Amino acid sequence: MDVGQGLVHVFIQAPDPDRVGSYFAEKGFSTGTAIGSGMLMMELDERSGAVDSIMSLLNSDMFLQRRVNRVYLCDSSEDDIDAAIRKIEDRAAAGARFRVVAYPKKIEDGIVEKLDSHGEVLEPRGFAEVAYVVSIMGKYFFGLSGRGRYFARSGIMEARLSRAYYKIAEAFERFGIHIDNKSRVLDIGSAPGGWSQYISDRAGLCVAVDPAKMEIERANIEHIEKTFQDGTEEIESRAPYDLAVCDANIDPRQVAEFVAGTPGLISNRGAALITLKLKYKSGKSVQRVIDETCRIMSKGFNSITVKRLLSNTLMEATLYARKA
Numbered sequence: 001m002d003v004g005q006g007l008v009h010v011f012i013q014a015p016d017p018d019r020v021g022s023y024f025a026e027k028g029f030s031t032g033t034a035i036g037s038g039m040l041m042m043e044l045d046e047r048s049g050a051v052d053s054i055m056s057l058l059n060s061d062m063f064l065q066r067r068v069n070r071v072y073l074c075d076s077s078e079d080d081i082d083a084a085i086r087k088i089e090d091r092a093a094a095g096a097r098f099r100v101v102a103y104p105k106k107i108e109d110g111i112v113e114k115l116d117s118h119g120e121v122l123e124p125r126g127f128a129e130v131a132y133v134v135s136i137m138g139k140y141f142f143g144l145s146g147r148g149r150y151f152a153r154s155g156i157m158e159a160r161l162s163r164a165y166y167k168i169a170e171a172f173e174r175f176g177i178h179i180d181n182k183s184r185v186l187d188i189g190s191a192p193g194g195w196s197q198y199i200s201d202r203a204g205l206c207v208a209v210d211p212a213k214m215e216i217e218r219a220n221i222e223h224i225e226k227t228f229q230d231g232t233e234e235i236e237s238r239a240p241y242d243l244a245v246c247d248a249n250i251d252p253r254q255v256a257e258f259v260a261g262t263p264g265l266i267s268n269r270g271a272a273l274i275t276l277k278l279k280y281k282s283g284k285s286v287q288r289v290i291d292e293t294c295r296i297m298s299k300g301f302n303s304i305t306v307k308r309l310l311s312n313t314l315m316e317a318t319l320y321a322r323k324a
């Protein structure tokens with residue numbers, strides 16, 4: 001059975017497909033459909049150029065690169081695997097070198113064996129084409145694509161500082177946050193210093209508050225070596241801040257009380273960016289903490305948005321609040 005003329009099923013394997021779907025929607029694609037807990041499926045029209053656009057986004061976007069595991073491009077489906085393999089053989093050019101990419105991965109070896117016994121040239125490295133097979137929803141979806149469309153993850157640094165860096169970089173991009181060399185920024189829970197590093201590259205002053213040691217020292221970073229509760233006097237003496245950020249592993253409602261409830265802390269056109277740590281047992285408690293944090297923030301801020309960033313852990317979300 002053919003899936004449809006010019007219609008391509010793009011299967012995107014990622015631990016949290018809903019978050020990946022929202023990210024695509026922000027970039028102008030459809031959100032797709034989450035199938036189970038680890039796959040996002042999009043139906044794209046080949047003729048519109050959307051498949052090429054999505055593949056070039058996947059291969060260039062640093063946040064997707066970290067969050068997406070594999071991508072499969074399928075334009076047809078069959079009810080049994082042997083029929084799918086026969087179709088792949090029919091379509092493959094004589095002597096084409098290709099690589100098999102299948103889901104679930106455990107069916108890959110069986111497919112490689114079957115294709116191999118028919119004299120196909122399988123080259124996991126020097127391949128020119130990719131044969132995709134996806135076993136899902138009781139069907140075998142398949143397709144052949146040129147190497148140019150293959151999703152490849154580039155080497156990703158996962159040092160502590162860089163993990164934090166991705167989170168703040170994605171938050172700045174997705175909430176449209178701008179700071180410049182006149183901005184004063186308060187960083188609560190700043191150690192070891194990934195966020196402070198990102199901020200001090202852009203802002204005039206970064207006041208970093210954390211009882212733990214910072215791994216970074218810069219002229220425009222002032223470290224207050226205390227909890228924010230113990231360091232209020234020092235923090236307030238440097239106010240007002242254009243932006244307060246917080247990535248501390250504490251109840252976000254406490255941070256919200258401080259940021260929204262301290263008069264003069266944030267300037268009139270200022271904003272706050274807070275990682276919501278959501279280690280609660282039920283989905284209901286998670287939603288309650290998010291709602292309560294928003295309610296507290298609304299006492300000092302006019303516009304409040306919560307997003308699950310690709311760079312958040314599964315137990316986190318990110319809140320952004322603006323006064324103006």
Ligand SMILES: C[S@@+](CC[C@H](N)C(=O)[O-])C[C@H]1O[C@@H](n2cnc3c(N)ncnc32)[C@H](O)[C@@H]1O
Nearest residue numbers: 164189190191192193194195227228247248249
């Ligand atoms: C996940 S780390 C922050 C990472 C940091 N954003 C970075 O980019 O390197 C959380 C930090 O919150 C700090 N923290 C926890 N409770 C705090 C509080 N009440 N006041 C200030 N910092 C706190 C911890 O000491 C820890 O260093």
